[in-house]
Amino acid sequence: MQTRSAFLLLAMIASCHGEEDLKLPDPLTDAQGKRVTSAEEWKKEVRPRTLEFFRSQVYGRSPAAPAMDKASSSFTPREMPGDSKVTMTDCLLKFPAPKGELQIKVCLVEPKAAGKPVPLFILINNRSPDLATVDPPNEFWPAAEIAKRGYATAILHVAEIDPDKNEGFKDGVHALFDSAPRQPDSWGTIAAWAWGASRVIDGLAGRAGIDPAKIAVVGHSRGGKAALWCGAEDERVALAISNESGCTGAALSKRISGETVAVINKAFPHWFCENYKRYDGKEQDLPVDQHQLLGLIAPRLVYVASAAGDDWADPRGEFLSCVHAGPVYRLHGGAGLENETMPEPGGHLHGGRIGYHIRPGTHNLTLVDWREFMKFADGKWK
Ligand code: GCU
Numbered sequence: 472m473q474t475r476s477a478f479l480l481l482a483m484i485a486s487c488h489g490e491e492d493l494k495l496p497d498p499l500t501d502a503q504g505k506r507v508t509s510a511e512e513w514k515k516e517v518r519p520r521t522l523e524f525f526r527s528q529v530y531g532r533s534p535a536a537p538a539m540d541k542a543s544s545s546f547t548p549r550e551m552p553g554d555s556k557v558t559m560t561d562c563l564l565k566f567p568a569p570k571g572e573l574q575i576k577v578c579l580v581e582p583k584a585a586g587k588p589v590p591l592f593i594l595i596n597n598r599s600p601d602l603a604t605v606d607p608p609n610e611f612w613p614a615a616e617i618a619k620r621g622y623a624t625a626i627l628h629v630a631e632i633d634p635d636k637n638e639g640f641k642d643g644v645h646a647l648f649d650s651a652p653r654q655p656d657s658w659g660t661i662a663a664w665a666w667g668a669s670r671v672i673d674g675l676a677g678r679a680g681i682d683p684a685k686i687a688v689v690g691h692s693r694g695g696k697a698a699l700w701c702g703a704e705d706e707r708v709a710l711a712i713s714n715e716s717g718c719t720g721a722a723l724s725k726r727i728s729g730e731t732v733a734v735i736n737k738a739f740p741h742w743f744c745e746n747y748k749r750y751d752g753k754e755q756d757l758p759v760d761q762h763q764l765l766g767l768i769a770p771r772l773v774y775v776a777s778a779a780g781d782d783w784a785d786p787r788g789e790f791l792s793c794v795h796a797g798p799v800y801r802l803h804g805g806a807g808l809e810n811e812t813m814p815e816p817g818g819h820l821h822g823g824r825i826g827y828h829i830r831p832g833t834h835n836l837t838l839v840d841w842r843e844f845m846k847f848a849d850g851k852w853k
Pocket of ligand 1: 597691692693694715716717718730735738783
C-alpha cells in the first residue's frame with residue numbers, strides 16, 4: 472500500500488513537473504514581443520503572423536480559390552433508402568484549374584421540410600469512400616440521424632481532393648494546380664484536404680436550405696488535422712471540429728507525448744510541407760504550438776474531442792491546447808473553455824466558445840461523438 476501511494480505521488484509530481492516545464496509561445500504576443508491587448512490589435516499584429524508561420528512551416532501554402540463553374544456543376548436528388556424524412560443529393564462541383572478541371576463529388580443529406588435554412592456539417596471522410604451509401608449507415612457518418620436533428624450534412628472523401636499516398640504529389644489537386652518544382656513551403660496532403668473542404672463550402676453555402684453563417688467542418692484523426700487547418704484558413708467556417716486529431720492537429724507538439732513531429736513526418740512524408748521536417752526531434756524550436764492553431768479560429772467556434780484510450784493522439788495534450796487557446800478567446804470577449812479542469816471520460820465542457828469532450832474507449836469517430844457535437848451546436852445555434 473505504502474509503495475503504491477509513494478508511486479502515485481511520484482507519478483503526480485512527474486506529471487505536474489512536465490506541465491510546468493511546458494514552455495508554450497504566448498498566443499497574444501506580436502513580432503516585437505509585445506503582448507497585444509485588444510482583439511483588433513491581435514487581428515492586425517498577431518493573427519497574420521501566426522497564420523503565415525503555419526502556412527510556411529507546417530501545412531504549406533494552398534493555391535487561391537478558383538471560382539466554381541456553377542453552370543456545369545450539378546445537384547442530383549436521390550432516394551434515401553427507407554427514409555422519407557430526409558433528402559439525399561449527389562453534388563458534382565466543378566472548378567477550373569491551370570491544368571484541367573477539378574471535379575469533386577459530395578453527398579449531401581438534408582432534413583425534408585425544415586421550414587428555414589439549417590446549419591451544415593461537412594465531414595472530411597478519411598475512411599471508406601462508400602460511407603455515403605452503406606446500409607445500415609455507419610456511425611462515422613450518421614447522416615440520417617444528423618438530418619433528423621435539424622442539420623444538413625455533406626460528406627467529402629479525401630481522395631476526391633488528394634489520395635492519401637506518398638507518390639511525389641503527382642495526382643489529385645497537385646496534378647491540377649501545382650507548378651514544378653515543389654518548394655519547401657508547397658502544400659501537403661492535409662492542407663489539400665482542408666482546401667477541398669473550402670471548395671465544398673463554395674458549392675453548398677449558397678444553396679437554399681443551408682444557413683451560410685452556420686457551417687461546421689468535421690474531421691477524425693488525419694481528417695481532424697485538416698478540419699482545424701480549414702477553420703484557421705477559411706473564415707466562413709463557423710465551427711471547426713477535431714475528433715482525436717492528435718499530432719499536428721489539436722495536440723500540443725511541445726509536450727512530446729504520443730506521436731511526435733519526427734514520427735509523423737517519417738510515417739506520412741506527404742502530409743505537411745517540406746519545411747516541417749526541420750522540426751523533427753526539435754519541437755522546442757517550433758515558434759508556435761497547436762494552441763495557436765485553435766486560436767486562429769477565434770472568435771469562431773472550435774471543438775476538440777478526445778478518447779480516453781487514445782494515447783497516440785495525447786488526449787491531455789489536446790485538452791491543454793484548448794486551455795492555452797483561451798487567452799485569444801477571452802481577448803475577443805468570450806470564454807474559451809467553460810473551465811480548465813479536464814473532464815473525466817464521459818464528460819464534456821460545452822459552455823464556452825471552445826467545446827471539448829472525452830469519450831471512454833479508443834480511437835474512432837462514433838455516434839457518441841456526433842451526439843456531443845450536435846449538443847454543442849444546439850447550444851450555440853438553436
Ligand atoms: C496514424 C497517424 C496519426 C493519424 C491517424 C489517423 O495513427 O500516426 O497522426 O491521426 O493515423 O488518421 O487515424
